Amino acid sequence: MSKYFLNRLALAGLLLALPTWGFLVYLFGDDHHHNHLAWSLFVVVVFLVVVLALFEWSGRTSSKPARARFGYLEITLGADGRFSTSKSVVALWTLVLAASLMFLSGLAWFTTVDRKDVFGGDWNSYFLLLGGPFASAVLAKGIVLSAINKDPAAKSATSSQSGTAVPSATMSNKAPSGSDLVSNDAGDTDLVDSQYVIFSLVAIAYFLGALVSAGVRFGASRDAPPTVLPSIPAALLGLTSLAALTYVGNKAVTAQGLRVVKMEPNPVVNGSKVTITVINLPPTATVGNTYIALHDSAGAITNTAPVTVSSMTGEITFVAPAPAGTYQISIIAPDTVAGPLSLTTS
Numbered sequence: 001m002s003k004y005f006l007n008r009l010a011l012a013g014l015l016l017a018l019p020t021w022g023f024l025v026y027l028f029g030d031d032h033h034h035n036h037l038a039w040s041l042f043v044v045v046v047f048l049v050v051v052l053a054l055f056e057w058s059g060r061t062s063s064k065p066a067r068a069r070f071g072y073l074e075i076t077l078g079a080d081g082r083f084s085t086s087k088s089v090v091a092l093w094t095l096v097l098a099a100s101l102m103f104l105s106g107l108a109w110f111t112t113v114d115r116k117d118v119f120g121g122d123w124n125s126y127f128l129l130l131g132g133p134f135a136s137a138v139l140a141k142g143i144v145l146s147a148i149n150k151d152p153a154a155k156s157a158t159s160s161q162s163g164t165a166v167p168s169a170t171m172s173n174k175a176p177s178g179s180d181l182v183s184n185d186a187g188d189t190d191l192v193d194s195q196y197v198i199f200s201l202v203a204i205a206y207f208l209g210a211l212v213s214a215g216v217r218f219g220a221s222r223d224a225p226p227t228v229l230p231s232i233p234a235a236l237l238g239l240t241s242l243a244a245l246t247y248v249g250n251k252a253v254t255a256q257g258l259r260v261v262k263m264e265p266n267p268v269v270n271g272s273k274v275t276i277t278v279i280n281l282p283p284t285a286t287v288g289n290t291y292i293a294l295h296d297s298a299g300a301i302t303n304t305a306p307v308t309v310s311s312m313t314g315e316i317t318f319v320a321p322a323p324a325g326t327y328q329i330s331i332i333a334p335d336t337v338a339g340p341l342s343l344t345t346s
Contacts, residue, residue: 004069011073012052018212019044019099037215040106047102051095070176083180085193089200096204097126100211100229107218125232192246199243203236258282258331258338261314267344270322273307275315276331278338283311285333292318295328295340303332320345 019041026038052072059067059074066081067074076091078084108115182194210230261277268274290309294302306318321327324346330339 002069005071008056008071008073015052015095016045016048018208019048019103022212022215036107036110037218039110040103043106043109044099044103048095048099051098077176081176083176083178085181085196088181089197092204093200096208100207103211103215104229119228123229125237126229195246196243199239203232203240206230206236207232258333258336260331260338260341263329263341263343266342267346268320270320270324270345272320273317274320274343275317276329276341278314278316278331280336281309281311281314281316282334282336285309285311289334290316291332292316293330293332293339294321295330296321297325297327 023038023041023045026041027035055072055075059071062068062074067077070077073083076083076088078087104119108119179189181197182189207230214228214230258281259279261279263274263276265272265274287306287309290306291303292306294304296302302321304318304321306316308315308317310316316331320343322345325344327343327345328340329343330337330341
């Protein structure tokens with residue numbers, strides 16, 4: 001089995017753990033009332049299995065083998081081949097809320113509670129919770145596509161990019177990973193993306209905790225109020241909405257300057273070639289007008305010409321400096337600068 005399948009299996013196990021545990025606990029309880037709760041949770045388990053299986057099949061039939069290996073997680077991959085922060089938040093909220101509605105449907109089927117009680121409460125906060133991530137995903141995609149149409153080097157892509165992705169001038173060999181959710185295109189942790197993910201997880205955790213607590217109270221006493229969708233506190237709703245708005249705003253105002261994707265090898269033997277892969281390298285960049293600034297430990301700065309410069313692939317190669325030590329590397333191209341990066345030579 002591939003590591004991708006094992007990772008998906010582990011994630012599916014986590015998603016199914018809570019309803020499966022509740023189903024087993026209530027199924028073998030002595031109270032007939034508990035059996036009703038057990039079958040409601042069984043409906044949730046079946047629903048999640050069917051949904052995951054459907055998206056697993058859909059993902060594995062992708063025309064791109066590099067995307068097909070991610071199975072049901074393929075739906076959260078962006079067109080550029082990275083895990084999309086906005087798509088992942090939308091997918092998680094959708095799955096959690098849909099599973100919760102199936103649980104409430106089970107209560108309406110298997111217990112005597114009134115359907116109006118089960119599906120009562122204020123739904124406006126949920127419309128906003130779902131609408132915010134969906135709007136963020138759509139707006140973020142529009143902003144990125146607009147930037148790429150104007151400049152194909154505005155965003156790099158991986159081998160897992162979709163077949164409908166707008167062509168990018170820069171390709172990265174980096175495979176999609178969970179770190180994409182809190183990182184920018186250069187692989188650096190991004191504060192705004194991290195904030196969006198964290199506040200979304202807090203809201204989901206509160207929602208699940210409140211729903212489970214209500215279900216436990218309903219299972220403990222027949223006189224307990226019926227389980228309904230819990231209301232979301234205004235403060236938490238405001239934080240998640242603001243985080244979504246900030247996430248979209250960050251997409252709109254992020255500078256599309258020269259950015260580094262990777263530098264390898266590092267460390268390196270002095271005199272060997274080092275390759276830096278960048279995003280947004282100007283098409284006018286050449287060996288004659290691009291420089292590598294080397295800052296040594298003593299503070300001295302030396303500008304050296306690269307061996308090769310390719311604006312099509314976004315790759316710049318240069319010779320590792322001597323003597324051995326740690327250097328701070330900056331890339332100076334026409335009207336743009338990137339760095340510093342740390343390079344160790346031996």
